[in-house]
Amino acid sequence: MMKSFGRSMAMLFGRKYVKPSADEMTKAVKDLYAFKRTPDETAKRRAVITSKDEIKRGSKWRNWRWLSIIFLNLIFVLSFRADIQVVEGALTASRLVGFHMADLNSSLQVMLAFKVVLINLVIGTVTVLIVWWLIGGRTFCSWLCPYHLLSEFAEMAHLWLARRGIIRDHPLHRGTRTVLYVVFAVLAFVTGYTVFETISPVGILSRAFIYGASVALAWVGVLLLIEIFYSRRFWCRYICPIGLTYGLVGSVSPLRVVYEVESCHHEGDCRRICMVPHVLDVTKMGMSPDAKVGLSADCTRCGMCVDICPTDSFKYEIKGLSKLL
Amino acid sequence: MSLLSLLPKILGGKKRQTTRERRRFLRSAAFGAGVLAVSLLGFVPIIGKWKTRLRPPGALDEDAYLASCIKCGQCVQTCPVEAIVLADAEDGFGVGAAYIDARAQGCDFSCDAIQCVLACPTGALSHDIDAKEQVRMGMARLDRPDLCLARKGEGFVGAVRGPAFKGLLRYAEIDRWTPIPVADHPYDLELCDLCVRQCPIPGAIELAPVSNDPNDPRRTPIVHKTCTGCGTCEMICPVEPAAIVIDPREETSA
Numbered sequence: 318m319m320k321s322f323g324r325s326m327a328m329l330f331g332r333k334y335v336k337p338s339a340d341e342m343t344k345a346v347k348d349l350y351a352f353k354r355t356p357d358e359t360a361k362r363r364a365v366i367t368s369k370d371e372i373k374r375g376s377k378w379r380n381w382r383w384l385s386i387i388f389l390n391l392i393f394v395l396s397f398r399a400d401i402q403v404v405e406g407a408l409t410a411s412r413l414v415g416f417h418m419a420d421l422n423s424s425l426q427v428m429l430a431f432k433v434v435l436i437n438l439v440i441g442t443v444t445v446l447i448v449w450w451l452i453g454g455r456t457f458c459s460w461l462c463p464y465h466l467l468s469e470f471a472e473m474a475h476l477w478l479a480r481r482g483i484i485r486d487h488p489l490h491r492g493t494r495t496v497l498y499v500v501f502a503v504l505a506f507v508t509g510y511t512v513f514e515t516i517s518p519v520g521i522l523s524r525a526f527i528y529g530a531s532v533a534l535a536w537v538g539v540l541l542l543i544e545i546f547y548s549r550r551f552w553c554r555y556i557c558p559i560g561l562t563y564g565l566v567g568s569v570s571p572l573r574v575v576y577e578v579e580s581c582h583h584e585g586d587c588r589r590i591c592m593v594p595h596v597l598d599v600t601k602m603g604m605s606p607d608a609k610v611g612l613s614a615d616c617t618r619c620g621m622c623v624d625i626c627p628t629d630s631f632k633y634e635i636k637g638l639s640k641l642l
Numbered sequence: 643m644s645l646l647s648l649l650p651k652i653l654g655g656k657k658r659q660t661t662r663e664r665r666r667f668l669r670s671a672a673f674g675a676g677v678l679a680v681s682l683l684g685f686v687p688i689i690g691k692w693k694t695r696l697r698p699p700g701a702l703d704e705d706a707y708l709a710s711c712i713k714c715g716q717c718v719q720t721c722p723v724e725a726i727v728l729a730d731a732e733d734g735f736g737v738g739a740a741y742i743d744a745r746a747q748g749c750d751f752s753c754d755a756i757q758c759v760l761a762c763p764t765g766a767l768s769h770d771i772d773a774k775e776q777v778r779m780g781m782a783r784l785d786r787p788d789l790c791l792a793r794k795g796e797g798f799v800g801a802v803r804g805p806a807f808k809g810l811l812r813y814a815e816i817d818r819w820t821p822i823p824v825a826d827h828p829y830d831l832e833l834c835d836l837c838v839r840q841c842p843i844p845g846a847i848e849l850a851p852v853s854n855d856p857n858d859p860r861r862t863p864i865v866h867k868t869c870t871g872c873g874t875c876e877m878i879c880p881v882e883p884a885a886i887v888i889d890p891r892e893e894t895s896a
Contacts, residue, residue, distance in 0.1 A: 397719050410714035410763045417763055423712050427764055430709035435765040490670040497674055509709045510735040515684035516677065520713055524728060524738050528715055533731040536680065556677055
């Protein structure tokens with residue numbers, strides 16, 4: 318238990334997935350792998366993978382997710398522009414029919430820079446912390462963040478160009494995000510300015526939608542261009558400290574995507590579409606410590622793997638609830 | 643073993659770096675530094691003092707204000723005359739921080755109880771104040787005395803700032819609760835006293851004679867210490883450019 322938590326955190330900070338040692342693996346999963354490695358089973362799997370029947374292109378969760386991003390951001394916009402006053406403010410901080418909410422990362426930057434914490438900000442931060450803890454941490458990224466949606470379109474363009482051999486992906490080390498996280502925290506504390514907010518595409522986009530277009534949008538444009546032509550999901554994968562903040566929250570969240578070894582064909586469709594494919598390294602043959610495991614903290618709970626998996630080896634699960642039901 | 647030599651072990655776990663990994667490392671360092679550099683560009687307008695902004699009522703001192711403002715715009719949303727706007731990239735670290743462009747729309751305290759202060763979740767607009775008289779955003783100053791109509795002994799007839807002007811003002815004698823467009827409220831004044839007439843703080847500004855001759859109609863605006871710097875006078879001043887302007891507190895205290 319503690320061990321798997323440690324692995325999940327190490328991966329969040331940038332370490333590669335490490336294959337569990339023999340004594341870290343349960344008997345159940347060892348037996349499963351042993352069975353799956355028999356020549357008969359291997360041949361069966363190979364036949365299914367190469368046949369056309371295997372291909373599945375579900376988009377159920379993606380559709381819900383896009384709807385969620387658009388709907389939630391629209392409420393912010395209409396609260397001001399159409400004066401419906403449901404959520405007043407922007408994604409950095411707001412009030413939901415009077416109740417304070419504050420983005421965890423924005424709030425952290427302000428606390429570090431200002432060094433005075435008002436009770437309203439504490440209320441807002443704790444409220445948001447509880448909400449995102451309940452529903453999975455980086456769920457923020459894939460179900461609410463407006464940049465995430467734009468970045469998905471950029472990713473489509475990137476993959477389209479890459480398939481035609483016009484460009485190729487240039488991955489960065491995922492530890493970059495951890496280094497920048499510390500640097501931005503130190504900068505906020507030392508300079509007394511919320512340095513990261515200046516370039517946060519989440520804040521820039523949210524404010525632009527609500528209050529009107531800004532020159533700062535050019536920076537978001539630059540990021541999208543980098544993602545299209547140079548490095549796939551550059552910002553979300555390697556840079557964004559907001560993602561790391563919510564990843565930390567998600568590390569102890571009850572809501573997660575779980576993976577079951579038994580039905581898995583290990584063909585890797587999920588790893589190819591995932592924004593954080595290192596959390597899916599567990600799906601490689603012989604890599605899972607248990608027959609059923611929750612994906613690690615960095616998982617954004619976007620559900621793309623749930624959609625694409627031809628054997629339905631992924632499921633959304635609320636820890637503890639499945640035992641009750 | 644030093645912490646630095648441990649770093650690759652924590653992050654990579656590989657003992658021997660391949661060319662690909664080395665390239666990836668350099669790329670990461672370059673792009674990480676690049677992102678950092680862009681964020682630090684925000685320092686330039688601060689150090690260069692490109693903009694001295696009139697901050698909303700209750701704003702802390704500029705440095706503390708920029709540190710504490712969470713750039714959410716809740717103050718913008720609550721302001722009945724929409725006097726508050728958010729800064730753009732030219733403000734550097736101040737991007738998304740609220741300010742008032744008094745010439746376009748002054749704060750006329752239409753909300754009575756400083757709603758923007760109450761809306762602020764971080765205390766960037768200090769909750770220590772609870773009445774408009776306590777506000778110290780800046781100070782009005784007669785910037786171009788030669789343009790001032792009162793100093794020339796002239797009156798003013800018509801819509802202040804033209805029919806297209808979008809600024810709002812609350813006229814207590816018309817509607818105690820709802821501000822209306824200044825353009826919908828023409829004036830007919832023998833001697834222009836708009837800055838005094840529309841000042842929401844009683845006694846913050848007055849017109850004084852410019853000579854000892856009782857028949858001399860000329861008057862000059864005198865700004866008193868009770869001025870809050872709300873910017874109503876700058877907005878309502880009918881000449882172009884405004885004869886009276888607000889010096890943001892940052893300027894007056896420096």
